[in-house]
Amino acid sequence: MKADALGRQGEAMAEAYLCAQGMRTLARRYRGGDGELDLVMEDGKQGVFVEVKASGRGAAGEGMCRVTPAKQRRIIHAASAFLLEREWMERSARFDVVEITAAGLRHVPCAFEAGAWD
Numbered sequence: 001m002k003a004d005a006l007g008r009q010g011e012a013m014a015e016a017y018l019c020a021q022g023m024r025t026l027a028r029r030y031r032g033g034d035g036e037l038d039l040v041m042e043d044g045k046q047g048v049f050v051e052v053k054a055s056g057r058g059a060a061g062e063g064m065c066r067v068t069p070a071k072q073r074r075i076i077h078a079a080s081a082f083l084l085e086r087e088w089m090e091r092s093a094r095f096d097v098v099e100i101t102a103a104g105l106r107h108v109p110c111a112f113e114a115g116a117w118d
Helices: 003-020 069-085
Strands: 024-032 034-045 048-054 093-099 102-112
Touching: 003 024, 003 034, 003 048, 003 093, 003 102, 024 069, 034 069, 048 069, 069 093
Parallel strands: 048 093
Antiparallel strands: 024 034, 034 048, 093 102
16 A cells, blocks of 8 residues: 555544544644644544554554654644634644554554644
8 A cells, every 4th residue: 555545544544533532523634834734633622633653564652753853843833823723822732643553543642742842
């Protein structure tokens, strides 16, 4: 499977999982600032910016390792653009990672904080 197709499939799996947990989808593949957000979800009143890392192989934790400080900065910039567009700067938000590997799907809430890299 090509990387883009695997990525889209992983995003669809992550979205289905998060919706089953009670979250609501606000946006898919949002581009803003100098980054992209795979999924923007709402968990109650909290905005959730989700990075999805899908691999047909690998062990648990490998996806998290691929969310480098540089990648985190780009996600934070895109999230800021998303919040500014909607005038939601006072809204609570968090950054989650969903990794999909041979070990299965793993959701990591609050995987990193904006204050660390913005």
